[in-house]
Amino acid sequence: MDLSLSDEQRLLGDAASRFIAGRYSFEARRTILQSTEGFSREIWREFADLGWLGLSVPEEFGGLGAGAVETGIVMEALGRALVVEPYLATAVIAVPLIAELGSQQQKAELLPPIVAGKSRLAFAQAEPQARFALDDVATKAVRTSVGWRLEGRKDVVLGAPWADHLLVVARISPTQRDRSGIGVFVVPSSAAGIVRTDYQTLDGGRASNIVFSEAAVPTDALLGGSEHALPAIEKVTDNAIAAMASEAVGCMQVLLETTIAYTKQRIQFGKPLADNQVLRHRMAAMAVKIEEARASALNAVLAADADPLTRARAASSAKVKVGRSGRFVAEQAVQLHGGMGVTEELNVGAYFKRLMAIDIIFGSPEFHLQRHARLSRQQAA
Amino acid sequence: MDLSFSKDELAFRDEVRDFIAKNLTEEARRGQRLTPSALSEKAVFGSWHAALYRKGWVAPYWPKEYGGAGWTPAQRYIFESELGLAGAPRLLPFGIHMVGPVIIKFGSQVQKDYYLPRILSGEDYWCQGYSEPGSGSDLASLKTKAVRDGDHYVVNGTKIWTTHAHFADRMFALVRTADTPKRQEGISFLLIDMKTKGISTRPIITIGGDHEVNQVFFDDVHVPVENRVGEENKGWTYAKYLLEFERGAGFRASGLRRELKELRELIARDRAGSVAGDESLASRLSEIEIDIDALEMIELKLLSDVQAGRNPGPVSSVLKLRGTEVFQAITRLGVDVIGHNALVWEPRRPLYGLNEPAVLPEEELAILPAHLDGRAHTIFGGTSEIQHEIIAKQMLGL
Numbered sequence: 001m002d003l004s005l006s007d008e009q010r011l012l013g014d015a016a017s018r019f020i021a022g023r024y025s026f027e028a029r030r031t032i033l034q035s036t037e038g039f040s041r042e043i044w045r046e047f048a049d050l051g052w053l054g055l056s057v058p059e060e061f062g063g064l065g066a067g068a069v070e071t072g073i074v075m076e077a078l079g080r081a082l083v084v085e086p087y088l089a090t091a092v093i094a095v096p097l098i099a100e101l102g103s104q105q106q107k108a109e110l111l112p113p114i115v116a117g118k119s120r121l122a123f124a125q126a127e128p129q130a131r132f133a134l135d136d137v138a139t140k141a142v143r144t145s146v147g148w149r150l151e152g153r154k155d156v157v158l159g160a161p162w163a164d165h166l167l168v169v170a171r172i173s174p175t176q177r178d179r180s181g182i183g184v185f186v187v188p189s190s191a192a193g194i195v196r197t198d199y200q201t202l203d204g205g206r207a208s209n210i211v212f213s214e215a216a217v218p219t220d221a222l223l224g225g226s227e228h229a230l231p232a233i234e235k236v237t238d239n240a241i242a243a244m245a246s247e248a249v250g251c252m253q254v255l256l257e258t259t260i261a262y263t264k265q266r267i268q269f270g271k272p273l274a275d276n277q278v279l280r281h282r283m284a285a286m287a288v289k290i291e292e293a294r295a296s297a298l299n300a301v302l303a304a305d306a307d308p309l310t311r312a313r314a315a316s317s318a319k320v321k322v323g324r325s326g327r328f329v330a331e332q333a334v335q336l337h338g339g340m341g342v343t344e345e346l347n348v349g350a351y352f353k354r355l356m357a358i359d360i361i362f363g364s365p366e367f368h369l370q371r372h373a374r375l376s377r378q379q380a381a
Numbered sequence: 382m383d384l385s386f387s388k389d390e391l392a393f394r395d396e397v398r399d400f401i402a403k404n405l406t407e408e409a410r411r412g413q414r415l416t417p418s419a420l421s422e423k424a425v426f427g428s429w430h431a432a433l434y435r436k437g438w439v440a441p442y443w444p445k446e447y448g449g450a451g452w453t454p455a456q457r458y459i460f461e462s463e464l465g466l467a468g469a470p471r472l473l474p475f476g477i478h479m480v481g482p483v484i485i486k487f488g489s490q491v492q493k494d495y496y497l498p499r500i501l502s503g504e505d506y507w508c509q510g511y512s513e514p515g516s517g518s519d520l521a522s523l524k525t526k527a528v529r530d531g532d533h534y535v536v537n538g539t540k541i542w543t544t545h546a547h548f549a550d551r552m553f554a555l556v557r558t559a560d561t562p563k564r565q566e567g568i569s570f571l572l573i574d575m576k577t578k579g580i581s582t583r584p585i586i587t588i589g590g591d592h593e594v595n596q597v598f599f600d601d602v603h604v605p606v607e608n609r610v611g612e613e614n615k616g617w618t619y620a621k622y623l624l625e626f627e628r629g630a631g632f633r634a635s636g637l638r639r640e641l642k643e644l645r646e647l648i649a650r651d652r653a654g655s656v657a658g659d660e661s662l663a664s665r666l667s668e669i670e671i672d673i674d675a676l677e678m679i680e681l682k683l684l685s686d687v688q689a690g691r692n693p694g695p696v697s698s699v700l701k702l703r704g705t706e707v708f709q710a711i712t713r714l715g716v717d718v719i720g721h722n723a724l725v726w727e728p729r730r731p732l733y734g735l736n737e738p739a740v741l742p743e744e745e746l747a748i749l750p751a752h753l754d755g756r757a758h759t760i761f762g763g764t765s766e767i768q769h770e771i772i773a774k775q776m777l778g779l
C-alpha cells in the first residue's frame with residue numbers, strides 16, 4: 001500500500017497550483033463572470049495547452065490516458081480558484097462517457113477536438129420529475145425511418161450555453177423507470193427542434209433548460225449504438241461525484257485559510273477574534289471536517305475502477321461526507337466573518353455558493369444516504 | 382397550569398383575525414413571500430402599515446398616551462402570532478421598536494411631539510446607525526466622531542450594514558463625543574436627517590443578491606444639538622435600553638410555523654411524487670416542527686412570567702438563538718425540496734416586482750436567496766456567539 005502521490009502526480013499538482021495562482025485570481029474570475037459569455041475562451045485554450053482537457057482521454061485519441069487520481073488533483077485546484085469554465089461537463093463527464101460508450105468512429109470524431117480545446121459538451125441528463133434518480137428518464141427517443149426523434153425536457157443542463165454538442169440521455173424502451181432501454185445521443189446544440197432557455201447558476205456558471213420537440217437526429221447519434229447505457233452513465237456520474245468531492249475539498253481548504261487569516265487580524269474587544277477559544281475550536285472543527293472530507297474523496301477516487309457496487313457505495317459515501325462537511329465549513333466561514341461573510345464583496349460567499357452547488361449536482365447528501373442504504377442491503381443479500 | 386387563553390383573549394384573537402381578513406391584501410402577502418431578506422420594502426408593507434395605522438395598531442406596545450394600545454402581554458402575543466401565521470409583512474422595526482421607545486423614555490417633549498406621530502403614520506422612514514467597519518460585536522469601540530461647534534455637532538466617520546439607509550429619511554446613530562478611558566462613557570445618541578449635506582451611501586449587495594444594507598459616510602455633517610437624545614455621553618445607556626427591545630422584539634414561533642406550512646404545501650404540489658415520497662424530507666419536517674413546538678412553549682412561558690410580573694431573565698437570548706437557527710433549518714430544507722432548481726440564479730430584483738416570467742415558478746423564486754440571505758440572521762441583532770456569551774454570563778453566572 002502507498003497512498004502518496006507519484007512524482008508525475010506531484011508535478012501535475014504543482015503545475016495546477018501555479019496556473020491557478022497566476023491566471024485565476026478572484027478579480028480575474030470576477031471579470032470573467034461579468035463578461036457576456038460568462039466564461040473565458042482564453043482560459044479554455046490554456047487548459048488544452050496544459051493537457052488537462054485530454055487528461056482522461058485514451059492516448060490513441062490524443063489524450064494522456066490518466067486516471068481518477070489525476071482528475072482529482074486538477075479538480076482540487078479548480079476548486080481552490082472557483083473556476084467557472086465547464087471542465088466538469090466536458091472533461092470529467094463527456095470524455096469518459098464517450099470513451100465508455102462510443103464506437104471507435106465516434107471516439108475518433110469527438111475526442112480529439114475536445115483535447116484540442118475546440119469542442120465543449122454538456123450532459124443533458126436531469127429531468128424535472130426524476131429528483132436525481134438516474135434511471136428515471138422520460139425524454140423519449142423514437143426510431144424513425146432516417147434515425148431518431150427526441151421528445152422531452154431536460155433541466156439545469158450545466159454549461160449548455162457554452163457547448164457545441166449535447167449528450168442527451170433518452171429512453172428508447174417504453175417504460176419510464178427501467179434500467180435497460182436508455183441511450184445517450186450526441187446532438188449538436190444548434191439542431192432543429194431544440195429550444196434552450198439559458199440562465200446563470202447559483203455558483204456563477206451558466207446552464208439551460210432544454211425542450212426537445214421533434215428533434216431529428218441521425219442513426220449514428222446514439223453513442224455506441226447502445227440501448228443499455230445506464231451502467232456507463234452510473235459509472236461516469238459516480239466518478240464525477242468523486243472528482244467534485246476533490247473540488248469541494250479545494251473550496252473548503254480556501255475557506256478555512258481565509259477564516260484563519262481573517263480572525264487573526266480582525267480586532268474586537270481589544271484582541272484578535274482568533275484569541276477567543278470558542279472560535280479557535282470552531283476552526284479546529286472545520287479542519288477536522290476537511291480531513292474527513294479529503295479522506296472520503298480519496299476513497300471515492302480510488303474506487304473509480306472498482307466493481308460497480310464498491311464504486312457506487314464509495315461515491316455515495318463521498319456525497320454524504322463531503323456534502324455535510326462542506327455545509328459546516330461554509331456556514332462557519334460565513335458566520336466567523338460576521339457581516340462581511342454575507343456580502344458579495346468577499347470571496348467567502350462565492351465559495352459558500354459553489355459548495356452548495358456541488359451538494360446539489362447529482363443528488364443531495366440525503367438522496368445519497370438513501371442510495372447508500374439501498375446498496376448496502378444489496379450487498380448483504 | 383393552564384395553557385388556554387381566557388374568553389376575553391379569545392374574543393381579542395377573533396378581532397385580530399377579522400382585521401387581518403379584511404385588511405391584509407394578497408398583494409402584501411405575496412410581496413412578503415417574495416422578500417428573501419429580513420425586511421420588506423415600502424411597496425410591500427406600505428398598505429398594511431396604513432391599515433394598521435387607521436386601526437391604531439402600528440405600535441400597540443407604546444404607552445397609551447403616545448398612541449399605544451395598552452394591551453396585556455397575552456394580547457401582544459396573540460397579535461404577533463396571528464400576524465406571523467397570516468404572513469403579514471413585517472413593519473419596519475427601526476422606528477416602532479427601536480428609536481420610538483428611546484424617544485419615549487429619554488427624549489425631550491419637542492422630540493416626542495415631532496417624531497412619534499411621524500413614526501406611527503409612516504411618514505418618517507428610520508434606519509439604525511450603530512455598527513461600523515471596526516465595531517460590530519464590540520460596538521462600544523465605535524469611532525464616528527461628533528464634535529461640538531456652537532449649536533451643532535459636526536459628524537465625521539462611517540457606519541456600515543445600515544439596513545435600508547437607501548430608503549431612509551432619518552438615522553438614529555451612536556457617535557463618539559468624548560475620548561474617555563471607559564469607551565461606553567463617551568458616546569451620544571443623535572437623530573440625523575439623511576438629507577443633510579455631507580452624507581453619502583454606498584450599497585452593499587448581500588450573498589443572496591439583494592440590496593438591503595449599505596455603508597453610510599459622514600463628511601462634516603452638521604447635526605443640530607437639539608437632535609441629541611438625552612444627555613451628552615449617555616448614549617450607551619439609551620442604546621442598551623433599545624437593545625432590550627431589539628432582542629425581545631418578536632415572538633417568532635408562529636411565523637416559523639407558517640414558513641414550515643408553506644414548505645409542506647410546496648412539497649404537496651409536486652405531482653410526480655418523487656419529492657412528496659421522499660421519507661428523508663418528511664422526518665426533517667417533523668424535526669423542525671418539534672423545534673418550533675419547543676420554541677413556542679418557551680415563548681408562552683416567557684409570556685406567563687411577564688404577565689405575573691416575574692422577571693423572565695435572559696430568555697430572549699435563548700429565543701433569538703434558537704429562532705434564527707430554526708429559521709435557517711427551514712430555508713435549508715427549502716433548498717433541498719426544490720432539488721436542481723436551487724441551482725438556478727434569478728439576478729433580477731426585487732422579486733415581487735418581476736413582471737416578465739422567470740425560469741422558476743413563482744413559489745420557488747425566493748427559496749435560494751432566502752437561504753443565502755438567511756445566514757445573516759445568526760449575525761445581526763447580536764451574533765449567536767454573543768448570545769451564548771450573554772447566556773453564560775447572565776443565566777449561568779459564568
Ligand SMILES: Cc1cc2nc3c(=O)[nH]c(=O)nc-3n(C[C@H](O)[C@H](O)[C@H](O)COP(=O)(O)OP(=O)(O)OC[C@H]3O[C@@H](n4cnc5c(N)ncnc54)[C@H](O)[C@@H]3O)c2cc1C
Nearest residue numbers: 276335336338339509511512517518542544757761764766
Ligand atoms: C443583513 C444585516 C443587517 C444589519 N443591519 C444593521 C443595521 O441596520 N444597523 C446596524 O447598526 N447594524 C446592522 N448590522 C450589523 C450587525 O449588527 C453586525 O454585523 C453584528 O453586530 C456583528 O458584527 P460584525 O459583522 O462586525 O462581526 P464581528 O463582530 O467582527 O464578528 C465576527 C465573528 O466573530 C464572533 N465574535 C466576535 N466577538 C466574539 C467574542 N468575544 N467571542 C466569541 N466570538 C466572537 C462573532 O460572533 C462572529 O461570528 C447588520 C448586519 C447584517 C448582516
